[in-house]
Amino acid sequence: MQSVALLLIGIQLVYAGKHSLQYFYTATSGLPNLPQFVSVGIVDGQPFTYYDSKIRRMTPRQDWMAKSVGEDYWERNTQASIGSEQAFINNINVVKDRFNQTGGVHTYQEMYGCEWDDETEEINGFDEDGFDGGDFTTLDYKEKRYISPVPQGLATAEKWNRDGSLQQRKNYLGTICVEWLKKYLEYGKSSLQKKVSPQVSVLQKDPSSPVTCHATGFYPSGVTITWMKNGREHHEDVEVGELLPNEDGTFQKTSSITVTPDEWKKNEYSCVVEHQGKSVTEDEIRSNKGDSVPIGIIVGALGAVVLLIIIVVAGYKVYQKKKGFKPVNGSDDGSNSSAHTVPQA
Structure with missing residues (x-):
């Protein structure tokens, strides 16, 4: 495995x-x-x-x-x-x-x-x-x-x-x-046609730690996690994690942002998770944030976790991994395999 x-x-x-x-x-x-x-x-x-x-x-x-x-x-x-x-x-x-x-x-x-x-x-x-x-x-x-x-x-x-x-x-x-x-x-x-909405959590270990927006349990396997600062997209000091599979066939993904406690107090930051399906309401979002971490979760038309699906598809840059394997012809009765022969390098 x-x-x-x-x-x-x-x-x-x-x-x-x-x-x-x-x-x-x-x-x-x-x-x-x-x-x-x-x-x-x-x-x-x-x-x-x-x-x-x-x-x-x-x-x-x-x-x-x-x-x-x-x-x-x-x-x-x-x-x-x-x-x-x-x-x-x-x-x-x-x-x-x-x-x-x-x-x-x-x-x-x-x-x-x-x-x-x-x-x-x-x-x-x-x-x-x-x-x-x-x-x-x-x-x-x-x-x-x-x-x-x-x-x-x-x-x-x-x-x-x-x-x-x-x-x-x-x-x-x-x-x-x-x-x-x-x-x-x-x-x-x-x-393959099922749609499972993500569970979203906003977590921070302490006021000086990065704040992590964690989406899990969703299917199909694509979400977009975006950070907003005062209502505008914010990309500075943001680290997006890899898409990872869960044991039950669903997926999870995180995005973390690093901001000083002083910046948190002066600005409003929000995590927007997009995936197809229903909207996640504010009371459905789990968080360990306290008053020291004013992270907003956008809800509804003015700021909701809108679920917009993106399907996992063929990788173009296979990061440290490109795997080779090739299909053979196929027919409706399955008389041929779905892989083809590998040519010599």
Whole structure:
């Protein structure tokens, strides 16, 4: 489960109306206690498939997924994942040689997938590889070519642009990926279409500590937390935390602001949390603030915690983690897997 948490850090948010299907692959070396290869599938921010080199079996991560497809789906995707595992272990060795690395801990990761806007029908695809937390190759979906920001990745980008890998991925990202995304949305509609409003708390340890606005228990997985100073957006000395998953499938996020006690007294500060759904009323917000911490929670049209949804979608900069894994063709009867083969770096 450590590896799953690692993957989620790379997820970004998109606006309502858009849906995403993401796949993450990671190969590691120098970490004997962790699987050498891990793959995770995520739809609209919800992990739904998992495979690693220790269990060597693709498994469901949501009840709705387990109930929606047959054993042949899991068998095909297990075999595809075994192939991806072998390719990724080979690729990490190739890339280590490119960077003149031998011993130590190393990672080779890829994140790829598609997003679909159910209002405009717009489609976007993405495919990014990284080594040891840095960019290695990136697919420019609009220009239809692979690029690399580092010299060590140029040979791989050029190879994929000319050897058929590019055309395969274009076909997958623009058609097959979107078809599977729509299927998964239908399979999991009772879960994926649910809306759970966040619980919001404003907390401060002591008058000189940062004040933290904490939103938790919300789904789908996107909130915007904004600090206001005297009715205007305020970004100075604000630190926004990572989006984190809760054990029950919901999410949490924090934003902290550091202001001197004197500034608190002279100004009015407010935390605004946005997420789709109903408004959070002032009496629903938990706080440990006292008179020394005049933090306002905006309520109603003049200052409410308005809940405006943003759906978790494909990550573009996968921070220290880019995971690679690729779908194969799919059909309505599930006769094909949802992942495709990994090309050699």
